[in-house]
Structure formats: C-alpha cells, structure tokens
Amino acid sequence: MPDGRQSWKDVRERIHEWILSGRYAPGDKLPRDADIAVELACARSTVQRAMQDLSDSGFVERRRKGGTRVRQDPVVRATLDIPITRREVEDRGGQYGYQLIGKTTQIPPRAVLAAMGLTAPRKLLRVEALHLSDGRPYILEDRWVCTTTAPGILDIDLSRENANEWLVRHKPYTRFQVKFYALNADDRTAELLSATPGDALLAIERTTWIDDAPITSVTSVAAPGYQILSRS
Amino acid sequence: MPDGRQSWKDVRERIHEWILSGRYAPGDKLPRDADIAVELACARSTVQRAMQDLSDSGFVERRRKGGTRVRQDPVVRATLDIPITRREVEDRGGQYGYQLIGKTTQIPPRAVLAAMGLTAPRKLLRVEALHLSDGRPYILEDRWVCTTTAPGILDIDLSRENANEWLVRHKPYTRFQVKFYALNADDRTAELLSATPGDALLAIERTTWIDDAPITSVTSVAAPGYQILSRS
DNA sequence: AAGTGGTCTAGACCACGTA
DNA sequence: ACGTGGTCTAGACCACTTA
Numbered sequence: 001m002p003d004g005r006q007s008w009k010d011v012r013e014r015i016h017e018w019i020l021s022g023r024y025a026p027g028d029k030l031p032r033d034a035d036i037a038v039e040l041a042c043a044r045s046t047v048q049r050a051m052q053d054l055s056d057s058g059f060v061e062r063r064r065k066g067g068t069r070v071r072q073d074p075v076v077r078a079t080l081d082i083p084i085t086r087r088e089v090e091d092r093g094g095q096y097g098y099q100l101i102g103k104t105t106q107i108p109p110r111a112v113l114a115a116m117g118l119t120a121p122r123k124l125l126r127v128e129a130l131h132l133s134d135g136r137p138y139i140l141e142d143r144w145v146c147t148t149t150a151p152g153i154l155d156i157d158l159s160r161e162n163a164n165e166w167l168v169r170h171k172p173y174t175r176f177q178v179k180f181y182a183l184n185a186d187d188r189t190a191e192l193l194s195a196t197p198g199d200a201l202l203a204i205e206r207t208t209w210i211d212d213a214p215i216t217s218v219t220s221v222a223a224p225g226y227q228i229l230s231r232s
Numbered sequence: 233m234p235d236g237r238q239s240w241k242d243v244r245e246r247i248h249e250w251i252l253s254g255r256y257a258p259g260d261k262l263p264r265d266a267d268i269a270v271e272l273a274c275a276r277s278t279v280q281r282a283m284q285d286l287s288d289s290g291f292v293e294r295r296r297k298g299g300t301r302v303r304q305d306p307v308v309r310a311t312l313d314i315p316i317t318r319r320e321v322e323d324r325g326g327q328y329g330y331q332l333i334g335k336t337t338q339i340p341p342r343a344v345l346a347a348m349g350l351t352a353p354r355k356l357l358r359v360e361a362l363h364l365s366d367g368r369p370y371i372l373e374d375r376w377v378c379t380t381t382a383p384g385i386l387d388i389d390l391s392r393e394n395a396n397e398w399l400v401r402h403k404p405y406t407r408f409q410v411k412f413y414a415l416n417a418d419d420r421t422a423e424l425l426s427a428t429p430g431d432a433l434l435a436i437e438r439t440t441w442i443d444d445a446p447i448t449s450v451t452s453v454a455a456p457g458y459q460i461l462s463r464s
Numbered sequence: 465a466a467g468t469g470g471t472c473t474a475g476a477c478c479a480c481g482t483a
Numbered sequence: 484a485c486g487t488g489g490t491c492t493a494g495a496c497c498a499c500t501t502a
Contacts, residue, residue, distance in 0.1 A: 007490070043492045045492075065466080065500045066467095066468075066499095073319055073400070076314040076315075076408065078410045083305065165305075180459065202412065226413065230408075230410040266487090275473045284489090295481070296486085297486055299487065
C-alpha cells in the first residue's frame with residue numbers, strides 16, 4: 001500500500017479481493033462507503049465509483065439506506081460488440097462484398113410486427129441482401145424498414161448502397177433490442193449461404209427505435225461456423 | 233433549460249440529441265468538455281461522466297488531446313445477462329430440476345484446452361448435467377473443471393449439488409469469456425434434450441479464470457426454441 | 465426519522481497523444 | 484510542448500428506503 005494516488009479501479013480491485021478471499025461472503029453486508037473510504041484512505045466518491053462498477057458487473061447489490069451486499073447469485077453480464085458487417089469482415093482480414101437480393105413493399109409477418117411493437121398491420125419496405133467475405137457468403141440479412149420513420153431509405157439505390165450502413169449513418173436510434181437463436185437452414189437459405197439444407201445456423205435479430213417509433217428490424221443469418229464472442 | 237440541477241444523464245441526453253439532430257454528424261469533432269460545460273451550465277466532471285457513457289455505448293470516440301468525435305461506424309454494444317439456470321427457469325415461472333449425467337476425470341479435447349488457455353494436455357474433471365424446467369429438458373451442460381484451481385469441487389456430491397452454483401458461490405472469477413454458436417443435435421444430445429437429431433440448437437460456451445488460472449469451461453446446449461435477449 | 469447510496473460542484477493535478 | 488481527456492478530493496445536498 002504505497003501512499004500514492006489510488007484510482008477507483010484500484011479500489012474496485014481491493015474490494016473485489018475482499019469478496020474473493022471470503023472476507024465478505026455472498027449475502028454479507030459490506031461497510032458503508034464512507035468507512036471504506038477511511039480504511040483505504042481515499043475520497044468517498046472514489047469508493048462510490050468502484051462500487052458502482054462492482055454493482056454494474058453484478059458482484060454486489062446496493063440499496064439506499066440498506067447498504068451494500070455481496071450478491072448471492074452473481075449474474076454473468078456479458079458485453080458484445082456487434083459492428084457493421086463490412087467492418088467485421090475487414091477486421092478479420094477479408095474482402096467485403098455486398099449483394100442486393102430483393103426489395104419489395106409488403107405487410108410483414110406477425111412476428112416482425114411484434115418485434116417492432118406495431119399493433120396494426122401495415123406495409124413496410126423489405127430488403128434482402130447478402131454480405132460476402134472474400135466472395136463467399138457470410139451473412140444473409142432479411143430487413144424490414146418502417147418508411148414512415150425513415151423515408152429517406154426510399155431514395156437510396158440499395159443495389160449499390162448497404163441498407164444497414166445507410167441507416168446507421170442517417171437514422172441513429174435511441175433504443176434497440178437484440179435476440180440470438182439457432183435455426184435449421186431451409187432450402188433457399190442454404191443455397192444463398194452455400195450451406196446444406198438442415199445446417200444449424202446462428203440468427204441475430206436486431207430491432208431499433210427512435211423513442212417509440214420503430215426504424216428497422218433485421219434478422220441476420222450467418223453462414224455455418226459463425227461465432228459471437230464477448231468483449232475480452 | 234430550467235436552471236435546476238442537471239444529472240449527467242440529462243447532459244448525456246442533450247449531447248445525444250445534438251448527434252441525432254445532425255448538429256454534429258458522424259466524423260465531426262465535438263467541443264471540448266470544458267466548453268460544453270459552460271454551454272450547459274454544469275461542471276466539467278458532469279460532462280465527462282456523460283461523455284464516458286456515450287463513449288462506452290459506442291456513440292463517440294474520445295482521445296486525449298485529440299478531442300471527442302462522433303463515431304463513423306457506431307458499434308452496437310449489447311449487454312446480456314446470463315443468470316444461473318435455476319434462476320432463469322424460476323423467473324420464467326417454471327419448476328427447476330437438475331440431473332447429473334456423468335462425472336469422470338479425463339484429458340479434454342484440444343478445443344477445451346485452447347478455450348481455457350492451457351498449453352499442455354492434463355486431466356480435468358468432466359461433469360455432464362441436465363437442467364430441467366417443469367420436468368422437461370432445458371439445458372444440457374458439458375463442463376470441464378480444473379481441479380488444481382478449484383480442488384473443493386471434488387468434495388461435493390454432484391448428484392445433489394449443482395456444479396455451476398457451487399462454483400459461482402465458492403470460486404468467484406476475475407475474468408470470463410462467452411461464445412455463442414449454433415450446432416446440429418447429434419443423436420445423444422437429441423435424446424437427452426428430447427429433440428430430433430439434426431435440430432438446430434444454440435450453444436453457449438463460457439470459460440472463467442482467476443487471474444490467469446482457468447477455473448472451468450462449460451458448453452451449454454439449449455433445447456430447441458431457446459433464445460437469448462439483450463437487456464432492455 | 466434517519467441512515468445510506470447517488471450525484472453535483474469547483475478546483476487541482478496527471479497522463480497521454482498529437483501537432 | 485501543450486492541449487485535451489481522465490481522475491481525485493472535499494464538501495455539500497438530495498433521494499430513496501428501511502428501521
């Protein structure tokens with residue numbers, strides 16, 4: 001314990017060690033921030049910052065007046081980065097390619113309406129496209145766009161410009177929801193992704209809103225072997 | 233602009249609106265924190281807090297001396313909660329059940345060693361178990377435990393006690409990694425999960441460490457239809 | 465009603481990276 | 484070298500919640 005400055009990360013580490021070592025077991029109450037600040041010889045706000053991080057990470061639970069307790073059932077909280085596909089491909093050293101498959105205006109299936117929080121059926125723009133890595137199919141996306149919220153999309157030449165990238169640059173969202181699941185490739189999907197019908201594929205469904213107005217809902221199906229990793 | 237107190241979340245919202253409205257477009261440089269603080273009539277540290285959040289969320293990019301810029305390619309950063317399975321089942325209103333399938337000590341396949349960061353092959357404890365919801369198979373887990381890092385696991389009656397819950401309570405980790413992918417059910421997996429061979433299933437692989445010492449690596453395969461959702 | 469976490473402020477200094 | 488973000492401190496007040 002040198003008497004130099006301690007960052008809140010150091011303080012977080014100290015407290016984390018108390019938990020790891022069993023000095024404070026799951027369910028135990030930790031001292032008040034102010035007391036910890038005295039013990040560790042730092043400002044209370046530094047302890048507060050450390051505690052907030054431990055709380056965000058699911059290690060402790062904090063309540064006003066109730067104090068801080070070590071969580072009984074730590075929740076694993078994973079953070080995933082979902083970059084735009086072009087960047088993902090290029091970061092892996094691949095050559096990115098994009099291909100428009102279809103563009104229509106139609107009433108989407110119930111599941112899509114539900115995902116976007118729409119109650120009444122209405123026509124939406126549907127864009128199907130394929131992302132390629134080194135010329136090989138990488139991700140097949142089936143996108144529905146609300147043309148009321150994002151009318152500008154209608155002026156874009158989607159055979160040249162990528163719908164996702166256009167939206168991300170011109171229609172920032174305030175809220176989003178992501179869903180992961182596995183599905184068996186049907187004949188069409190298999191053909192487009194150069195897979196075999198029945199192959200298990202990872203599907204990523206993303207829906208974005210500006211406040212309560214849905215912008216787009218897209219289901220991306222990845223080619224066989226695709227994995228998603230949490231940040232370090 | 234009422235002259236009441238503003239929280240850093242309010243400030244974050246104000247700056248976010250600047251970006252949404254196009255006042256600052258992707259690639260643009262934002263004013264220095266200090267100037268924003270003057271404009272919004274708050275302390276610089278409040279702006280700093282807001283900016284840190286916007287940076288964590290992937291909206292802006294900050295560099296010392298370089299200033300703050302709106303990101304060109306916003307990264308979608310999703311946070312997932314992965315609770316212990318008992319809690320997940322009970323939160324969904326189901327009756328949780330647990331069943332030990334097998335427990336052996338053997339040398340794991342290369343992939344498992346690699347996931348744990350082990351270079352030399354060595355024997356690990358392997359525990360296979362089934363989690364049930366209302367008596368129906370829910371998740372099949374195939375776990376490898378490093379008995380050097382977590383020797384206590386050998387004293388546990390794993391037919392009664394859940395390996396995951398024991399580890400989570402007695403062996404807190406300092407670091408972890410999560411991986412998601414899809415796989416086709418093989419005959420054995422299908423039988424254990426009451427699925428059909430070939431069904432697409434979601435696999436979640438989690439590895440935990442204390443510092444650099446691996447604790448456990450577990451691959452959980454969920455029954456058909458399982459989905460993972462991001463937090464709000 | 466009182467105690468605890470949550471946040472703000474103002475000022476200071478540090479550390480990093482760019483110009 | 485210097486400007487910008489990053490963080491700490493000390494003190495103050497607020498807000499929630501439970502004793």
